[in-house]
Amino acid sequence: MADVVSVGVNLEAFSQAISAIQALRSSVTRVFDSLKDGMKNKETLEGREKAFVSEFQDILQSVNRDLNELERLSNLVGRPSESHPLxxxxxxxxxxxxxxxxxxxxxxxxxxxxxKLQYHAGLASSLLNQQSLKRSANQMGASAKRRPKVQPSTLVIPPQYVDDVISRIGRMFPDMSIELFRPNGTSAVLLVTLGKVLKAIVVMRSLFIDRTIVRAFNENVYSEDGKIDIWSRSNYQVFQKVTDHATTALLHYQLPQMPDVVVRSFMTWLRSYIKLFQAPCQRCGKYLQDGLPPTWRDFRTLEAFHDTCRQ
Amino acid sequence: MLLTFLFFPIFKWLQCVTVPVAEGKSVQQTVEMLNKKLEQLGAVKQGNFYVDCETYHAGAPAIANSGQSQKFLYVMHNSEAPLSCFALFENGPCLVADPNFDVLMVKLKSYFQNAKGNKVESRGARYQYCDFLVKLGTITMGSSARGISVEVEYCPCIVANDSWNLMMEFMQSFLSSHVPGAPAVFGVKPDGIYSPSDTMVQYLELFNKVRKQQATPSTGMR
Incomplete structure (x- = not known):
């Protein structure tokens, strides 16, 4: 309770101190005003100087008075309690x-x-700095000057080479047909048809796979205007799940020095979906779990697992 | 577009073989029980469906007198394909036509006579569970309920044999041990791609079974 009262007293002193500060400021302003105006026009030079000096002295005295007043009040206000960390x-x-x-x-x-936020952000940034997952040229280096130098050579592969790599992969897997489109400029879009099971649309940037979407064999791959539809998801839950897993696979297969190996590994992995509806889960031995077949394929062994059985 | 498998647990069989249905339960009650099971499984009801089948017999005098076995023409409709009409011969080809095929049949009265009172239809609820479509229908002939049809589709797969094990497992989850063997259609085109007429062939087989099942002498043809 005593604290509360003392706070009340302090408040009074505070308001007085604030008005004292205002007074001090205005008297200081007056000092500079008079200095700026200079000597007033009087008959003799001496008279001018005398008047100016006496006025200046007056003003300085009032500044001094105000300052003293402020000092007196500041003792009343007291120090803020520093015991509290806040x-x-x-x-x-x-x-x-x-x-x-x-x-x-x-x-x-x-x-x-x-x-906490600051702490975690610090940790995250130090971790992220160690891993360089730079898949697109935009992230390369902050300075625009250096960018052309930093740009990886894998992004400037001639289209013929890409065609070559893709057609070689297509020949590797007889049950998989790969069509190549270039709807917008040089970037290729692949339409992969896997047996009679699924169709995957793979969007490339030179030899990097940027995005993939998987749909059922009987679903539309072209939009209404006849262009290849790289956006809309499959209507079936199975293929929505497979799309998610394929996106995970894109992030898993990374080898910036040899992008053609990456594409080949991804296609090999995708090919394991030929038995999407026929292979039971390698862990639980069942076909269905929550109405879905085993949609996950192991990245190394290509074995089939349910999404929840794979851990 | 879809893979369909259809089978027919005759009501009596259901009663004595597996699900211990109490004596005197009707077809309707069994259907309700199956509906409940599906809903417990998490299936969502999505409206109704019907499949019907009209029988025509080739009434041309030449055929009737020649002593050959009489041929039947079946005209079927399916609510899943509302703009089509299916015409099938037993073990024969399946014709997919526009819905006004019915009108044509009226014009062909002198060759194909409608066997009145032989119309079989299956009506019931349509359920969706993940990518499965389940149609649970009561088969009626005339005004009496004759059995239950269960149609299971696994929509994402278009090759019948691929998903057979998967469908078996799904059906076991709500039909326990009533799950039948693979339908004959699978054998006919093992690598083939499913078409809606496959469903109709299966329904026709089923309806013919229902017709044979009726032991009572009636005006029907068999």
Whole structure:
């Protein structure tokens, strides 16, 4: 209770001190005003100087007076309690009505949060700096000047080479047919038809696979205007799941120095879906789980697993 | 587009072989029980369906007198393909036509006579569970319920043999041990791609079984 009272007294002194500061500021301003105006026009030069000096002295005295007043008041105000780590915001804890205005606890929470956030962000940034997963040229180097140098050579592969690699992969797998389109510029879009099971659309950037989407064999791969549809998802849950897994596979197969190996590994992996509806899960031995067949294929062994059985 | 498998657990068989249905349960009650099972499984009801079949017999005098076995023509409709009409000969070809084929049949009265009172149809609820489509129908002939049809489709797969094991497992989950062997259609085109007429062939087989099952002497042809 004593604290509360003293806070009240301090407040009075505070307002007085604030007005004292205002007075000090205005008297200081007057000093500079008079200096700026210079000597007033009087009959003799001496008279001019005398008047100016006496006026200047007056003003300086008033500055001195105001300053003294302020110093006196500042003693009354007292020091802010430094015992509290939150300084003056710690005074919020004195609020007796905790239920209505839980400001203090919220403040503490926010403080903790921001501390944690900073800590984790630091950890994350140091981790991310170690891994360079730079798959597109835009992320390469902040300075525009250096960018052409940093750009990986794998992004400037001539289209003929891409065609070559793709057709070689197509010949490797007889049950898989690969059609190549270039709807927009040099970037290739592959339409992979796997047996009578699925159709996958693979969007490439030179020899990097950017995106893939898997649909059922009988679903449309062309949109209404006759262009290849690289956006809409499959209507079937199985193939939505397979699309998700294929995207995971894209991130898994990474070998920036040899992009053709990456494409080949991905296609080999994708080919294991030829038995999507025929292979039971290697762990639980069943075909169905929550209405879905084993949609996951192991990246190394290509064995079939349910999504939840693979761990 | 779809792979269809259809089978027919005759109501009596259901009663005595597997699900211990209490004595005196009707077809309707068994259907309700199956509906409940499907819903417990997590299937969502999506409206209704029907499949019907009209029988015509080739009434041309030449055939009738020649002593050959009489040929039947079946005209079927399926709510899944509302803009088509299917005409089938037993063990013969299946013709997919526009819906106004019915009108044509009326014009061909002198060759094909409608066997009135021989119309068989199956009506019931349509359920979706993940990518499965289940149609649970009551087969009626005239005004009496004759049995239950269960049609199971696994929509993403178009090759029948591929998904057979998978479908077996699904059917076991709500029919327990009633699951039958692979339908004959599978054997006819082992590598073939499913077409809607395959469904109709299966339904026709099923309906013919229902007709044979009726032991009572009636005006029907068999």
């Amino acid at each position: 300084h003056n915001s710690g005074l919020l804890s004195l609020d007796p009505v905790q239920d209505k205005t839980p400001l203090y606890s919220q403040l503490l929470q926010a403080y903790k949060w921001s501390n």
